[in-house]
Amino acid sequence: MFLINCPYCGERDQSEFVSGGEAHIARPKQPTELNDDQWAEYLFMRKNIKGIQFERWNHVHGCRKWFNVARDTSNDKIEKIYKMGEQPPKL
Amino acid sequence: MKNKYSIFSLIKNAFSNHENWQRAWRDPEPKKEYDAVIVGGGGHGLATAYYLAKKHNLRNIAVVEKGWIGGGNTGRNTTIIRSNYLWDASAGLYDHALKIWEGLSQELNYNVMFSQRGVMNLAHNLQDVRDLKRRTHANRLNGIDAVWLETDEVKKFCPIINTSQDIRYPVLGGTLQKRAGTARHDAVAWGYARGADEMGVDIIQNCEVKGIKRSGDTVEGLETTKGFIKTKKIGVVAAGHSSVIANMAGLKLPLESKPLQALVSEPVKPIIDTVVMSNAVHAYVSQSDKGELVIGAGTDSYVSYTQKGSFNIVEETLKAILELYPIFSRMKMLRQWGGIVDICPDASPIISKTSIKGLYFNCGWGTGGFKATPGSGDLFAHTIANDEPHKLNAAFNINRFVSGDLVDEHGAAAVAH
């Protein structure tokens, strides 16, 4: 239950958005080179941090654009919003 | 030796105004060293300690709990117990638990109020009908009781359901597991705690684990808010906080922790004598012995450790409840709360050794682990004591995420509670 400041539309209720989970998990460049452990790491393993976590969000009931959010999962406070492709902020 | 609870002890204590009851478990300080330490004093952790002591004769063990026992998801869930899961591995796991539930009050000499009032799962579209029928057949092949009910039989079984075909998601039928039902959540934690304590297990509350000490790939002990505890075996059963503890040991788990909510109404006279669940509209309801309707909602879509949950999730659930049960339209809701559930990608638990020697995890129960409490404790105790899984939890090892041998119960098992 919190507000998210969409970089394209402004501040809206969280229920307009959907979380895309942990951000900055790069898609393997050479999938055929990966062994099973690496695939498991890419597909399933998550940091699931209690504290500041970088994640992707989609404004699904609005502009439908993706962006990144740095959010403290222990109190749902958003520290920073930044666009796709940008590096995570130092917090 | 503890006094046995019975009708006679109840009468005897009534004469002294119930002021002379013995305490149900001690409140010890941690020893310097234990043979094994269980992290997390929920139902699963306490049951693990109980079976370690009882079946594997490990008596120099402790349960450390950061708050009070049963204060996590054990005391926050809607207490639905059933075993009608689709896949063989899950059927084996959950029915093992259900069989223990059937004799648990007697075994623990503690009334866990296990009530086999039946659980009915509703179908609202053709795909639901096909899925639920398939599950009924799978259940029966696994020796688990299950029947398919047509719409009129659903209505007969639970007359307050709106089976009109004019509603947005009409009831097209349902499944019924008669041996399923509910139990009293706190009593499960307290009963296992009392039983474990009696066998010498130290239950240490207000003791938070802050770090895991290891030398190379072997555990040496735990850093806690009550000092360092030396041990060679650590069993982590921390539900929503499993990843936090895994991170202390430098491990990653395939989990996401999300808020899941429930709410109860003001108490009313008996109106619904079973449990009804609906996956498609995400509403499920039963009635507690106090008379409150116990209603479960869905999870939030994002990771959070706030134990609250969003209002729109509750709103969705109540909309669905009102369409299915118009009779509840003027009920007042009394309380709402959230718990943090640890969700696995395949919606099945992990009861497993890890790459670190002496470190075991029991987690990933997500939205539906209460029903498994006794079985989970039994199998986790086996895994810790023998350093090998029991055949019933072999499929639920962490390596399934590497091998790809998932136990995909998403959607397969009706609603996920």
Ligand SMILES: Cc1cc2nc3c(=O)[nH]c(=O)nc-3n(C[C@H](O)[C@H](O)[C@H](O)COP(=O)(O)OP(=O)(O)OC[C@H]3O[C@@H](n4cnc5c(N)ncnc54)[C@H](O)[C@@H]3O)c2cc1C
């Ligand atoms: C709203 C809701 C409804 C649910 N409905 C159902 C249902 O109807 N049926 C069903 O089968 N399941 C249901 N569940 C799921 C069920 O509650 C859980 O799967 C189950 O109770 C988990 O038990 P547990 O003992 O593993 O976890 P918990 O009871 O959460 O115990 C874990 C304990 O670990 C402790 N801990 C965490 N970190 C640390 C640390 N660092 N140091 C020490 N201790 C720590 C916590 O304080 C907690 O007490 C529901 C859950 C919720 C939230």
Ligand SMILES: [Zn+2]
């Ligand atoms: Zn937008």
